[in-house]
Amino acid sequence: MLAEKALDLLRELQRTLDGSLPPYNEDGIRQILEEMKALFEQNQKDVSATVAGENGLFSGVQLRHSALERNKRCLLAYLYNRLEQIKKMRWEFGSVLPPEVKFNMCEQEVQWFSKYNKMLANYMRSIGGEGGLDLTQDLKPPKTLYIEVRCLMDHGEFETQDGNILLLKKNSQHFMLRSECEHLIRQGILEHIVH
């Protein structure tokens, strides 16, 4: 059936999208583009035949045109949703992506990611008069000033705002300023202990 491959591509993306990015299905996209080329060439043939006087080809041309538009829409949707997922990872992981994620991105997606990084950094830096504001911090409303955290892995020494040096050893517990350890919690190095 026409445009079936495009639907399969989208179904596969939807199935594997929770949590991480699935690998870029270069092959699937190529097949769909080939289908589009074939449909277009058939249409061209029919159009020139109609101009030459043959009748009854118009509905075929219309059908193929709709299939072409559907394929285009599916492809654009596939790319768009992958970009949305990559964007979500920027806000979760920061400006450096873990290698497993990068492995699943194609070359242009990696380039788009670095461009997005730059745009976002420029915008954040320009907020207010000087210095700017890092919008990827403070993602949750602050309940308390200090929080208790447990270290999930060795992370070496950490200097707090007051100048105290904490040794972040695995399973050690610390009482830190929420604003200082928020990004470490997100990276998975610290764990917030909720009583």
Added chain:
Amino acid sequence: MADIDEIDGVSDEEVEALTAGEVLQKLEEAWLNEKFSPELLEAKTDLVDCMLEQVTEMEENIKRAKKGDFKVVLHRMEIDRIRYVLSSYLRCRLKKIERYTTHVLEQESNRKEEDVCHLSPEEFTFAKEYGTTMETHMKNLVLRHMPPNLQTMDFKQTTIRPNLDSYVFLRVIEDTDGVLVEEETLDTG
């Protein structure tokens, strides 16, 4: 917030003569409005700038204060809260700009001289760049391999527009007579 004014010696803003407390209240109002509205509202850049200045000032004051002074804790909490409101406000706007990019840029270009901008200059640059990178990405990956009559992004078909018919919550601040609500949308009871 009155305490903060006395402790820090914050003076009134030159342009609007608002206290720091009033600026924060207006910012919170703008934040709630932005969160509940389906479309991008006016850019309150002056509020954001003013509040950020206050935060920097407060941080300086904290550095000068004695260590172990209880005021420091209170100020730090206040700073955390203000920073959260600011970040959340700007993030909400950024999300809308990213989702409705072409729509937002279209509205800005159609806006007349006297109307207030809904995008700050930095947001405008971001919106334009974001739209361009998106389009170039699509072009390089698939559009240029497609048959010639399908190679452009048809923006009439592809722009996402905010749902202006979605329901919103309203809170009345002043008594106003004579506001007409359409019959079908009136919630009976």
